[in-house]
Amino acid sequence: MNPEHGLPLPQRYWAILVVALGITLAVLDGAIANVALPTIARNLHATPADSIWVVNAYQLAITISLLPLASLGDRIGYRRVYMSGLALFTVASFGCALSGSLASLAIMRVVQGFGAAGIMSVNTALVRMIYPSDHLGRGISINASVVAISSVIGPTVASGVLAIAPWPWLFAINVPIGVAAFALGWRSLPRTPGHRRPYDFLSALMNAAVFGLAITAIDGLGHGEHRPYVAAELIVAGAIGYFFVKRQLTQTAPLLPVDLLKIPVFSLSVATSFCSFTAQMLAFVSLPFLLQNAFGMTQVMTGFLMTPWPLVIVFIAPLAGILSDKYSAGVLGGVGLAIMTAGLLLLATTGAHPSPFDIAWRMAVCGLGFGLFQTPNNRQMLSSAARDRSGAASGMLSTARLSGQTLGAALVALIFGLAPQQGATIALIVAALFAAAAAVVSMMRLTQHKVPETPASV
Template sequence: MRVQPSCKDGSVQSGASSPARSVPMADEQGLPLPQRYGAILVVALGITLAVLDSAIANVALPTIARHLRASPAGSIWIINAYQLAITISLLPLASLGDRIGYRRVYLSGLILFTVASLGCALAHSLPMLALARVIQGFGAAGIMSVNTALVRMIYPPDHLGRGISINAMVVAISSAVGPTVASAVLAVASWPWLFAINVPIGIAAVIGGFRALPRNKPHNSPYDYLSAVMNAFVFGLLIFAVDGLGHGEHRSYVIAEFVAAAVIGYFFVRRQLTQPAPLLPVDLLRIPVFSLSIGTSICSFAAQMLAFVSLPFMLQETLGFSQVQTGLLMTPWPFVIIFAAPLAGILSDRYSAGILGGIGLIVMTCGLLLLATLGAHHEPFDIAWRMALCGAGFGLFQSPNNRAMLSSAPRERSGGASGMLSTARLTGQTLGAALVALIFGVAPQHGPTIALYVAVGFSIVAAIVSMMRVVQRGTPASA
């Protein structure tokens, strides 16, 4: 029996061991096909859990609040605790993945998420549930921070767009079926089962991950703990400030939070400029294609969230549709992404992400403008095809944009690129939601229409920034 050299973490691979039992080591050509399928399945399961759990909790919030005898304002922390934990820990965990390996961070996050899901199911009070949701958010951040870095390890470069499109498709499906899953579970069981169903799925994903996920070569540079703390304060204060601005918090508190975030952020960025592999990837932001892709992502997700939050109010309060009808009318948007994302992934392996993203965002802009100009009397089909147009445009943009972001970064900095990808998405979503709250507070009567016009503006800016990547020279072909 011929014994192979040991891996970086000390494990030994044997030439006589079966492929299912061997731990794959990533190289420039990705994993061989049998292992590739298993690895991408594990990544898809993890993303499904993280995204689906957020959608389920949103729908079930009133039910949970009544059972725990919590006020509506207090129950919001069931959502905020999860999102806050994810946002402040994405970049630190992505940086940690570059150092100790993406596989370890991903599996640790998956284990933590699964255990915290059991804690959520067993919680009997709002503080207990909020604490479990914080832990669950840190686990979800471990999954989200390195999932696209793992995709880069799993797929060869000429098929990277297809791998990224699978992630986009999984996110779209999870977002689309979230309300349906929550309603189905609550129809036959109590709310703790919304979290308990994560446990067996999480266990299966962990077992599969230990067998299939690839290892990458980590580097031994010391971890910057001070930067991790500064990152948490900067993003945490910014979230509180933006949320307070949207919900009418006292102006002095909001200003103080913005000032504190700016001061800490200044010293945080200065510190990053002196690091060889910074936690906040300022080195990657110097790459024009990478920074333009980040800008495109923030603007596009802000536009999407502006529409997602404001459209239910327009459909119900202005056009007179019921809650059930509203859900059905909004379904074409994520549903079309399921088909558009794989097509965009294949195209992104051949054509410029700047052009594909620009075309997709122009299509999305047209859909948003058509929704904003809806009259008082429209048939459901007139609304549904406009939603589908938005989804087609967004699906065409997302996979090529993510591919450009990853492929423009050095391979050893895939963790930092993956973390920034998720951070840009969350930043755009947070900004969009806060702007809707602010618009509704200033102009409640015409709030939904104004919010959609603002979404059109963000989408136009995103399209322009995307097209700017076409003129860049000396960048990868995918950019």
């Protein structure tokens, strides 16, 4: 396979279908678990607070293992990591369906999270191998569309399944899809050789400690955990992080891609992604409270009015992918995030008695801006790394997204704790500030020279 030319047709279509199926499973499983928490808690005789671990265990496992698995993909090949993650996710889904207690379900969710991390850590690296270099943006746009579609249908799928079957079927439906995706992937995914450098297990453990403690501390800060505990977690995370980064600076292919972060356009793209996903999560978590508590919307109407944002992304992402193959990510991202900022401010300043249309078109503006930014930004991150560091770039892409989403959710909880009456409006204003910061950072890339793609060392 010539890496510059991608896979031949029709193998390319089958391969991108496998990538899309894997991402769908990983994203859907996060969304459906949120909706099903009350039902799971009642069935397993668990308290609502304890049942949160069904969500947290999954998210934490993904976050601490993304970069280690991305580094492993650079070493042993992206196909192996992706296929192993898909297999583990499928087996763990079956285990979740058979769980009879909250403890066993939480353990299976940890295993499932590691499988999802295997999928997420290298999926964009695989896209880079599947598509020709001059069509890379179109391939990445498929990822963005799939994530958006999965976000749209997640709550609907969960509600539909729970209407006709008990909660274990939420996880059982993953099994046939996972098996089919594995069979297709075995035949179609590209084989990419890795390198012979030994794997840095100590760095993987340090990475897990730093991200695990940092995410736990941020979440605890938002949910009112005792401040001394939060401070202790942050201090320990900072101390381990210092030695972790120091160790990475001595590595030729570091697990934390400090070599890539030294490339200005890459680090600016990471910062843009982090700020924009923080803004998105601030909005997504706070908007249901605004719509239901302030505007008196029903739960059904809230779900309906939240849909235009991801729905517009589904349509704008392919166009953004085509544009990203021709125009600067700095411009496309800056314009898109400026539009998103405007949409968030419009939502924050909506009158006291808005009509559904007033909310819907503002949500669509946010989706338009976010969709215009996302694909070009992801393409820039991936193409600014050498081909044999595609796994590290892919892992950093997912890490920036998840870290931003975690901070956004924690900030909403913190804002609501400080200002319960005006919390939703304040959260939207803070989201607009993060989106505006992301737009500025995105435009800063225009001062950087484009980094040429390194031809294949894979």
